[in-house]
Amino acid sequence: MSMEISSILQGGYNHPLARTWQCKRQLTKSMLMYPIFITDDADARVEIASLPGQCRWGVNRLKEFLGPLVQNGLKSVILFGVPFNCTKDETGTPADDPEGPVIQAITRLRQLFPELYIATDVCLCEYTSHGHCGILHEDGTINQAPSVERIAEVAVAYAKAGAHCVAPSDMMDGRIRVIKQGLIEAGLANRCMVMAYSAKFASSLYGPFRDAAGSAPSFGNRKCYQLPPGGKGLARRAIVRDVNEGADVIMVKPAMPYLDVIQDAAELAPDHPLAAYQVSGEFAMVVAGAEMGVYDLRTMAFESIEGMLRAGCTLILTYFTPQFLEWLNEA
Numbered sequence: 001m002s003m004e005i006s007s008i009l010q011g012g013y014n015h016p017l018a019r020t021w022q023c024k025r026q027l028t029k030s031m032l033m034y035p036i037f038i039t040d041d042a043d044a045r046v047e048i049a050s051l052p053g054q055c056r057w058g059v060n061r062l063k064e065f066l067g068p069l070v071q072n073g074l075k076s077v078i079l080f081g082v083p084f085n086c087t088k089d090e091t092g093t094p095a096d097d098p099e100g101p102v103i104q105a106i107t108r109l110r111q112l113f114p115e116l117y118i119a120t121d122v123c124l125c126e127y128t129s130h131g132h133c134g135i136l137h138e139d140g141t142i143n144q145a146p147s148v149e150r151i152a153e154v155a156v157a158y159a160k161a162g163a164h165c166v167a168p169s170d171m172m173d174g175r176i177r178v179i180k181q182g183l184i185e186a187g188l189a190n191r192c193m194v195m196a197y198s199a200k201f202a203s204s205l206y207g208p209f210r211d212a213a214g215s216a217p218s219f220g221n222r223k224c225y226q227l228p229p230g231g232k233g234l235a236r237r238a239i240v241r242d243v244n245e246g247a248d249v250i251m252v253k254p255a256m257p258y259l260d261v262i263q264d265a266a267e268l269a270p271d272h273p274l275a276a277y278q279v280s281g282e283f284a285m286v287v288a289g290a291e292m293g294v295y296d297l298r299t300m301a302f303e304s305i306e307g308m309l310r311a312g313c314t315l316i317l318t319y320f321t322p323q324f325l326e327w328l329n330e331a
């Protein structure tokens with residue numbers, strides 16, 4: 001009894017090279033954007049306990065930190081400011097301080113690595129006294145209009161300093177439109193991209209980041225602006241909303257538990273680049289499993305990315321970037 005011809009699949013992926021042809025999209029170095037933490041002690045290099053292998057860096061150390069990675073094919077970074085020596089207030093005044101870590105780092109990186117693509121996370125939580133991502137009413141709820149104005153002001157300041165991309169992670173309604181408008185008014189809209197954290201969920205997976213950035217809210221939580229994990233419909237509406245407001249790139253965050261949302265974004269915004277953010281808790285989880293002997297780190301790291309590529313993303317923000325650059329050399 002012979003097999004049906006359509007039953008035979010293995011011949012199509014028997015050879016290692018043929019296996020790569022079965023993947024519609026393969027990880028390349030250009031797809032990787034590395035999230036890095038910049039602190040306001042210029043000479044600092046402080047390891048972050050909850051994020052194995054990651055440090056908070058001062059601007060004077062950026063050459064030694066990123067030089068070897070750029071040499072190895074690093075194409076882009078996204079900057080997070082982590083200030084300790086500033087006075088945080090209600091409106092996040094230190095966010096766009098010209099002497100602050102983000103603007104200093106943009107200037108320095110543009111000089112050091114002219115080819116490196118520099119994105120900046122834009123948010124107020126690292127700079128507000130209350131640790132929330134916007135400006136609050138007396139009763140502690142978000143005051144939308146001034147929040148969005150302030151966030152746009154910070155975004156434009158980063159663009160003026162030379163950022164190639166501003167990426168608002170606050171999840172305030174209407175911010176993409178106001179940021180885009182601000183860039184247009186500043187004459188920068190044609191050379192600074194807006195990457196919208198469109199579908200950002202209220203996740204348990206941000207813990208190590210908040211630890212690293214000192215950005216945990218001092219009261220309450222972020223559930224009135226970040227999406228509920230089951231909110232597929234809301235995520236779809238937020239993606240469409242941000243496209244209509246002028247986002248250049250759509251992002252889904254976290255990535256691994258939200259692959260269906262990435263796939264939805266690919267369908268809803270087929271003409272936009274699509275980013276997935278493998279967040280701090282995902283990174284910590286993958287590393288911890290390897291340390292417990294559950295799997296091989298490298299194999300699992302690639303598998304975790306494979307899902308995002310299948311779902312349709314074209315850009316990946318991950319703390320594994322230095323390792324991937326290395327592993328892709330060996331592949």
Ligand SMILES: NCc1[nH]cc(CCC(=O)O)c1CC(=O)O
Binds near residue numbers: 133169279
């Ligand atoms: N604006 C907040 C912000 N910016 C980046 C992350 C998370 C990134 C990560 O976990 O790697 C968060 C999440 C949060 O604290 O709510």
Ligand SMILES: [Zn+2]
Binds near residue numbers: 123125
């Ligand atoms: Zn924030």
Ligand SMILES: [Zn+2]
Binds near residue numbers: 121122123170
């Ligand atoms: Zn942020």
